[in-house]
Structures are given as C-alpha cells and as structure tokens.
Amino acid sequence: MTTIVTEEYVGVRHDVEAVAPVSPGGTRVVSVDIFRGLNMLLMIFVNNISEVTGLPWWTYHRGDVNGMTYVDMVFPGFLFLMGMAIPLAIDGRIARGESRAKIAWHLIVRSVSLLAMGLFIANARNVDPRATHMTQTWWTVLGFIAIAMTWVQLPGEAQRKVLHRILHYVGLAMLGTLFVLFRKVGPGGQIATLDFSYVEILGLLAWAYLLVGSVYLIFPKRFEFVTGAFALMVAMNVFSTLGWLKWMPGWIPFEAGLSSMTMAGVLASMVIVGDGIASHFKQKAMWIASGVAILLALGFVLEPLGISKNHDTPAWCLYCTAANLAIALVLYWIADVKRWQAWANFAKPAGENPLLAYLLHYVPFLVVPLIWFSAIGTSGAFGVFKSVLATGVVLLITAVLVHWKVKLRV
Numbered sequence: 001m002t003t004i005v006t007e008e009y010v011g012v013r014h015d016v017e018a019v020a021p022v023s024p025g026g027t028r029v030v031s032v033d034i035f036r037g038l039n040m041l042l043m044i045f046v047n048n049i050s051e052v053t054g055l056p057w058w059t060y061h062r063g064d065v066n067g068m069t070y071v072d073m074v075f076p077g078f079l080f081l082m083g084m085a086i087p088l089a090i091d092g093r094i095a096r097g098e099s100r101a102k103i104a105w106h107l108i109v110r111s112v113s114l115l116a117m118g119l120f121i122a123n124a125r126n127v128d129p130r131a132t133h134m135t136q137t138w139w140t141v142l143g144f145i146a147i148a149m150t151w152v153q154l155p156g157e158a159q160r161k162v163l164h165r166i167l168h169y170v171g172l173a174m175l176g177t178l179f180v181l182f183r184k185v186g187p188g189g190q191i192a193t194l195d196f197s198y199v200e201i202l203g204l205l206a207w208a209y210l211l212v213g214s215v216y217l218i219f220p221k222r223f224e225f226v227t228g229a230f231a232l233m234v235a236m237n238v239f240s241t242l243g244w245l246k247w248m249p250g251w252i253p254f255e256a257g258l259s260s261m262t263m264a265g266v267l268a269s270m271v272i273v274g275d276g277i278a279s280h281f282k283q284k285a286m287w288i289a290s291g292v293a294i295l296l297a298l299g300f301v302l303e304p305l306g307i308s309k310n311h312d313t314p315a316w317c318l319y320c321t322a323a324n325l326a327i328a329l330v331l332y333w334i335a336d337v338k339r340w341q342a343w344a345n346f347a348k349p350a351g352e353n354p355l356l357a358y359l360l361h362y363v364p365f366l367v368v369p370l371i372w373f374s375a376i377g378t379s380g381a382f383g384v385f386k387s388v389l390a391t392g393v394v395l396l397i398t399a400v401l402v403h404w405k406v407k408l409r410v
Helices: 030-049 070-095 100-124 136-151 157-181 200-218 223-241 251-272 281-301 314-337 348-352 354-366 368-373 380-403
Strands: none
Touching (some): 070 314, 100 157, 136 157, 136 354, 136 368, 354 368
C-alpha cells in the first residue's frame, strides 16, 4: 500500500456551506482562500514527492525520527484553516436566524460526509477482486463517480433542484452499495469487509471539525471559552504523550492534538478576521505576535516530549500552530489590508475548492491504469519534475472546473 494514504490533510471549504469567506463588515477575506490554495498545492506536491527516492532528508516526513521538516507542517495548515472557517460559517448561519439545532445537524451531516469519503480513500487500494466480484480499478472509478454525483455543485443548480436531488441520492446509493460489496484479504488471509481502523485524512478532519464546530456553536464569539477549550486540548495532548490517559479510547488523545490546531484557527479567525477582539491591524498584529511568542515558548518547554508528527507530540502541534498564526497574519496584511492579490491568482482555484483538488490528486494513486502519472517509482530530479507536473495538472483541472462553476462541497 503506497504511503500516499497517510500523507497530508486537506482543508475543508472554509464555510463548508457554499458561502464566501467574509469579514463582519461584509468584505471578502481573500487571504483565507490564498492561504488554503497555497497549502493545497504544497500538499499535492509533497504527497507526490514522498514517493520519490534519492532526495535530501528535508524533503520527506521525519517519521519516527525526532524533529520536523516543512513537509510536517502542511497537515497542520489545513487543520488551522478549517478552524478559521468555522466562525465565519456558524456566525453567518446564526445571523440568518437558523436554530442551533439545525446548525448542529449540518455539523453532523458534513462530518459524516467527510468520514464516508475518507473511508473510500482508505480502503480503495485494498479491494480483493475475487471476493468483491469487481476489480480494484472499477470499484475505485465508480467510487469517484459516486462521490462526484453526491457532492457536486453545478451551475444553475437552483433551477434544477430535482436533477440535483436525483444525482445526490443515486450517488449515495452507489457509494453505499460499493461499501457493502467491498471485500479485502485480512492479515491472516481471511476475507474482511470495510476497514474502519483508519479513516484517512478526511475522516480525521471530520472528527476535528465536529468537535471544534460544536464547541464554537455552544460558545459563539466567546473568546475566553474558546481559549479555554484550546488550552484543555493542549493539556490532553500533553497528558496523552506522557501516557496518563491510557484509560481513554485510543483515538481521543491523538485527536486532542489535531483539534487543538483546529481550535487555534478559530481563535485566529476571531482576532484577525473579526473586529470583536481587535478593531484595527496594529491591534491584531499585537495579539497574534503575543500568541506566537507564547506558543513557541510553550513548545520549547515541551520539547523533551519529542517533536513528531507521527506521534502528535505537543511541541510539534505548538510550533506548527505558531507558524500558521504568523502566516495567516502576514497574508491578511498582504491580501486584505494592502490588497496585493494578483500574485496569488494561480492558487485561488484550489483555495476556493480544496475538496475538488484533493480528490483529483488522488486519482492517479488509486486508479491503477493512471498510476504512471504520479511520481511513484521515480527518483531524483525526474521525480521532482513529475511531482511539479502532477501538481500543475491538478491545479489546471481545478481552475477549469471552478471557471465552469463546477464545484465539490459537503
């Protein structure tokens, strides 16, 4: 099984609900799309380059080695950006008069949707043709089609609601059928059904989104409570690393680290995008600079527990969060304060529709006849070239589809 399945994490569309990222004053927050687009392109590149041999150590994940490279910072970027999106979405829904029960239902539906897509990706390479009565290629292609039908957004959709619903329900039925038909060969040679032990990138994002979104829904615009939730998640991450939470289910401590980075994005959004904490850029910069300093200091204190993405150590989470806070502020100053935006036009399509770009980049890895297009099996400069080419093609296809107003959203 190729390592791509355990690589970087995709950012969920900032609102997850098809509205643009806007500030309290109604101005589009372009820096959010730019940050997400740049992070998405870097994710596609490093996912490809992870399959290339013969490159310097800093081009790969550190794995179980103590330390981190730029590659280990891509996944936290998406968690952070997902967090920045949550206040924009929930505040907007509350302002439109939606009940908290309805918003909570949206959180659940979207989390389950991400989980379903994560399970598809995690299991796609393990299809046993004999037991499934279908080749791995056909199972995967039909799965991509089912996902597209279920979550596609087409131009003029409001005028074709019946067609959209038909596509949605047929897609869901197809995906459910594929899950039921799925069979793989287990470790002992036995035939097994769908594997839920690893829910892949999107499944992990689903948990962080549901947990952090629920906290913010309970305490909207309450900076002190959101800060307390962030501190609690960091503490749980520390305690789990120390082995003090062995009595809890194994997935909870790990997710505390992921969720802390998502919750940090919520705090960043409240400070940078919102006006309730800081009303002008100088104040925003002072708040963010203070946060960066605190996180770096705390990360330094916790370094004895290790710096490791694989083990979700507190220092790794804190250092990445500090970096993301700084990047978010700088991009906000460049794109939203100074209005210098044209330089990032190449990244905007992936930032506006990251889920589409994310699934497109998986196609060569999961559809066997197209695997030649990925960087698998390459080395050196040629592998880097193929990684850059694959990233560019995904960006181009995404840009064309976005131009045609074809999007993928949960």
